Amino acid sequence: MGLLTQLTTAGSNLSGHNGGTPPTNVLATTLSTLHANGDQPGYSLNGATGVAVRSAYGTYEDGVNNSIPQPSQLDLNGVPPTITPKGQKLPYIDNLPG
Numbered sequence: 001m002g003l004l005t006q007l008t009t010a011g012s013n014l015s016g017h018n019g020g021t022p023p024t025n026v027l028a029t030t031l032s033t034l035h036a037n038g039d040q041p042g043y044s045l046n047g048a049t050g051v052a053v054r055s056a057y058g059t060y061e062d063g064v065n066n067s068i069p070q071p072s073q074l075d076l077n078g079v080p081p082t083i084t085p086k087g088q089k090l091p092y093i094d095n096l097p098g
Helices: 003-010 050-057
Strands: none
Touching: none
């Protein structure tokens, strides 16, 4: 009996899928709402669809606890922010040093 046959018939505690192909995570497909939801911003831009994205992100089979990063604060539905995280007014061109 070959190794592949043994793996696919008897299985192994070292393989999550016993020689089979694991399921494709939705975040790796065009159905992902990580960056966009159709023509609307997705999770990475404004936090929309956070529940679905966090759920899918947590299903990656990489052996670590997958906590998803916070959404960006740089793009707010296409409207530029008016202040930086350190308090400087934006855009910079309108607030040049004296």
